[in-house]
Amino acid sequence: MKLTLLGAQDTVTGSKTALRFHGASYLVDCGLFQGPRELRERNWAPFPSCKDVQGVVLTHAHLDHSGFLPRLYKQGYRGPVFASEGTCALSRLLLMDAAHLEEEQANYANVSGYSNHRPADPLFTREDAEGALGLFVPKKRQEWIPLADGLSCKFIRAGHIPGASMVQFSVPTSNGTQLLTFSGDLGSYRSMTMRPPDPLLETDVLVLESTYGNRSHSEENVKDAFEKIALRTFARNGVLVIPAFAVGRCQEILYLIRMLENEGRIPAVPVILDSPMSLAATDVYLQYEEDHALGAAFSQGEEALTPRFFQASRTVDESMLACMQDGPMVVISASGMLSGGRILHHLKKRLPQAENTVLFVGYQAEGTKGAVLQAHQQQTLRIHHEEISIECEIATLDQLSAHADRSELVRWVGSIEKKPSLIIVNHGSPDAQRALAQNLKEAFHFNVIPACEQKEFSLFPH
Numbered sequence: 042m043k044l045t046l047l048g049a050q051d052t053v054t055g056s057k058t059a060l061r062f063h064g065a066s067y068l069v070d071c072g073l074f075q076g077p078r079e080l081r082e083r084n085w086a087p088f089p090s091c092k093d094v095q096g097v098v099l100t101h102a103h104l105d106h107s108g109f110l111p112r113l114y115k116q117g118y119r120g121p122v123f124a125s126e127g128t129c130a131l132s133r134l135l136l137m138d139a140a141h142l143e144e145e146q147a148n149y150a151n152v153s154g155y156s157n158h159r160p161a162d163p164l165f166t167r168e169d170a171e172g173a174l175g176l177f178v179p180k181k182r183q184e185w186i187p188l189a190d191g192l193s194c195k196f197i198r199a200g201h202i203p204g205a206s207m208v209q210f211s212v213p214t215s216n217g218t219q220l221l222t223f224s225g226d227l228g229s230y231r232s233m234t235m236r237p238p239d240p241l242l243e244t245d246v247l248v249l250e251s252t253y254g255n256r257s258h259s260e261e262n263v264k265d266a267f268e269k270i271a272l273r274t275f276a277r278n279g280v281l282v283i284p285a286f287a288v289g290r291c292q293e294i295l296y297l298i299r300m301l302e303n304e305g306r307i308p309a310v311p312v313i314l315d316s317p318m319s320l321a322a323t324d325v326y327l328q329y330e331e332d333h334a335l336g337a338a339f340s341q342g343e344e345a346l347t348p349r350f351f352q353a354s355r356t357v358d359e360s361m362l363a364c365m366q367d368g369p370m371v372v373i374s375a376s377g378m379l380s381g382g383r384i385l386h387h388l389k390k391r392l393p394q395a396e397n398t399v400l401f402v403g404y405q406a407e408g409t410k411g412a413v414l415q416a417h418q419q420q421t422l423r424i425h426h427e428e429i430s431i432e433c434e435i436a437t438l439d440q441l442s443a444h445a446d447r448s449e450l451v452r453w454v455g456s457i458e459k460k461p462s463l464i465i466v467n468h469g470s471p472d473a474q475r476a477l478a479q480n481l482k483e484a485f486h487f488n489v490i491p492a493c494e495q496k497e498f499s500l501f502p503h
């Protein structure tokens with residue numbers, strides 16, 4: 042078997058791995074490169090021989106794992122896309138939203154003349170996204186899916202977001218059946234709303250993510266930490282602005298706020314969710330109970346995810362009104378890494394006012410606006426071609442991350458009963474990959490190779 046990493050080799054985005062086995066060819070994940078322009082430009086390169094691909098297997102719905110599918114469809118791919126049921130439901134939301142944004146940006150660029158390409162084209166359209174979604178084949182977890190040449194694969198719960206799964210391939214070889222497992226993105230054991238990743242019984246080769254491979258989440262209890270930040274912001278009559286991924290993070294924060302309100306630890310202030318997609322994502326959240334950590338809380342349905350003075354802003358007008366409202370209040374909006382979306386309007390208004398707080402709750406990839414603001418080494422942030430001065434408080438709560446941190450990744454690998462002969466570490470900055478590889482070598486004496494050092498592997502030789 043030949044394994045080739047086509048993305049997430051030296052970064053956290055663009056996850057795409059090609060598997061060749063005899064005449065069969067499969068892709069594990071089909072993600073978009075996101076973040077700085079140099080990375081995003083990789084999305085425009087034509088995908089070689091997409092018509093040879095017999096199938097795509099998705100770990101989860103986040104766009105850095107699924108967002109290239111409409112582009113693949115546009116280039117002629119018509120094979121199946123295997124995904125868990127939760128991933129199918131969330132992919133519909135995320136891919137249609139991404140296509141809509143692509144079309145809007147291309148229109149804006151054409152009207153304003155702000156583009157190097159004339160006319161500016163979207164990377165893909167809603168029609169392409171619909172086409173790609175038509176190829177999805179929902180599968181239950183733990184069910185072996187037969188593929189070509191004796192290969193098969195199955196999904197195993199990974200935590201992270203609803204539907205998120207590891208993918209395990211069963212590979213027939215002259216030495217018997219060998220197992221190859223992709224971790225996808227692994228959830229944290231500390232999540233309040235999601236179950237932790239399932240333990241893996243055995244695998245011969247493991248492809249492991251390393252988003253937080255060189256970092257540990259804070260040990261401080263997340264409720265205590267959030268309470269402190271909220272109370273001091275509200276005492277200043279400030280606005281607590283939380284950039285968050287629409288799928289997963291928004292729901293975890295709403296749950297946390299409602300819990301602290303119920304316990305009388307923070308006052309009930311207006312909480313505005315300015316992200317139409319996360320409203321839809323909440324419905325999917327409530328549907329896929331097998332992923333939740335809190336059966337009882339979720340059986341109360343939406344109430345557990347609804348702060349007392351909750352407002353959802355659906356239209357652009359409602360979003361603009363939220364920008365004008367005075368504190369104390371909370372605004373939650375996407376995108377989580379400030380790469381676009383309604384959050385930018387809120388920041389334009391709130392950054393120059395000292396009473397406010399911007400609270401980061403998710404991973405900020407290198408080179409993104411989010412990473413720049415989080416580092417807080419500059420006096421201003423460039424938004425929509427304007428320099429906005431930064432006077433407010435900037436805070437981070439990494440305990441709310443949807444990713445396992447360094448010690449959790451090591452813990453999960455340690456729980457594999459029959460040890461792998463090779464671990465390939467991908468989906469992280471080169472520093473994170475190397476740090477995690479070193480950690481695993483020291484802890485378990487595994488053969489570990491960071492993807493930033495090697496992109497092609499011949500597995501299971503005779």
Ligand SMILES: [Zn+2]
Binds near residue numbers: 101201
């Ligand atoms: Zn993810």
